[in-house]
Amino acid sequence: PPCPQSNNSDFTFVNERLARHYGLPASPGVNPRKINLPTNSPRGGLLTQSSVLTVTANGTTTSPVIRGAWIMERILGMEIPPPPSGIEAVEPETRGATTIREKIALHIEAAACSTCHEKTDPAGFALENFDIMGVWQERYRAVDEDKTPVEGIGKNGHAFPFHYGQPVDSSGVLKDGRTFTDINEFEALLGREERTIARNLVNRLIVYGTGAPVSFADRPEVEQILDATADSNYGVCSLITAVVQSPLFIIK
Numbered sequence: 001p002p003c004p005q006s007n008n009s010d011f012t013f014v015n016e017r018l019a020r021h022y023g024l025p026a027s028p029g030v031n032p033r034k035i036n037l038p039t040n041s042p043r044g045g046l047l048t049q050s051s052v053l054t055v056t057a058n059g060t061t062t063s064p065v066i067r068g069a070w071i072m073e074r075i076l077g078m079e080i081p082p083p084p085s086g087i088e089a090v091e092p093e094t095r096g097a098t099t100i101r102e103k104i105a106l107h108i109e110a111a112a113c114s115t116c117h118e119k120t121d122p123a124g125f126a127l128e129n130f131d132i133m134g135v136w137q138e139r140y141r142a143v144d145e146d147k148t149p150v151e152g153i154g155k156n157g158h159a160f161p162f163h164y165g166q167p168v169d170s171s172g173v174l175k176d177g178r179t180f181t182d183i184n185e186f187e188a189l190l191g192r193e194e195r196t197i198a199r200n201l202v203n204r205l206i207v208y209g210t211g212a213p214v215s216f217a218d219r220p221e222v223e224q225i226l227d228a229t230a231d232s233n234y235g236v237c238s239l240i241t242a243v244v245q246s247p248l249f250i251i252k
Contacts, residue, residue, distance in 0.1 A: 009044030011036050021050060023136060042136065042183050047071065047127065050134030057132035064100060064124025071123040076193065077200030080120060083113070099140060099166050101125065122172035126186035129170045140165040198226055198234035205243045214248075221248050 013032040014024060022043055027033050037044050046052060056067040072078040108117045131137045142165035143149075149161035171181045180186040190197075202225050203214045214222065225242045232238040243249055 012043050018050070021133075021135060040184065042129065045187065046075075047187065048130065048134070048183065053127065053130045053134035054132065056127075060132065062100060062128060062130070062132055064104065064121050064128060065117070066124070067127045068120030068122065068124030071190075072120055075190070075200065076196055077203060078119065080116060083116070099169070100128070101169060118175055122174050122180075123186070125172040126170055126180060126183050128168050129183060137168060139167050194234055195226055195230075198229065198239060201234075201236070202226065202239055202243060205240060206248055209243065209249055218248055221246055 011034055012022075012024075013034050014022060014027050015030050015032050016026060016028055017030075018032070019025065019027040019035070024035065024037070024041075024043070027035055042048055052070070053067070056070045057063055058066065069080045073080055104117065104121060108114045108121075129136055129138070131141075141162045143162055147163040149163055151161060170183060170186075171179070172186070173179050174189065178189055180189055199222060202222055206212075206214050206218075206222075225239070225246055226234065228242050229235070229238040
């Protein structure tokens, strides 16, 4: 049968616990079910899955740098070099006096840091409305003994006193000057990079299927795969079919 043609993520798969985690209508049972998302829901697609949001946080706080680098490398196929030696990581201020955005702004005043951060950080800021486990947040959580705490439950299920800190700012400016105010607008901009995203996926499918890296000499064949799947909006089914039928897959 022909591959389905769709590039919309107006649905997701959840079970009862994940639906509650996402703040979506109940989906009874332990088995994931496909559900249609409410209008303007921030969910849908890969970037807003809790699994991705969790592994791209640092365990205790969100990390726009790590999340942004993950998007640039894993989704767009950009190579992000490691930080220069001797550069300390950005540590958030747990009392809530400053946001992670403000801390990063101070960090990148060094010329050696700004070049890479301008590539990664905007994408990471777009995900700041999701906490370390992918739960939607409007304000940061902070801990300060001088402020009246909110009695909440931590991610380990135990009581966790905290207070609400500063509002989350998920806006950003991409390196090419395009702006966005939230995750929905960012994903709309990202969606315009269909061929770039598809190229990265093709490269990864080839490596996964053959065990061999994609060389410079392989690039014309990769572009032919993209040309052949353009009419299907580079659907995953079409890309996989084109990859396994290409000389790169057969010969390697």
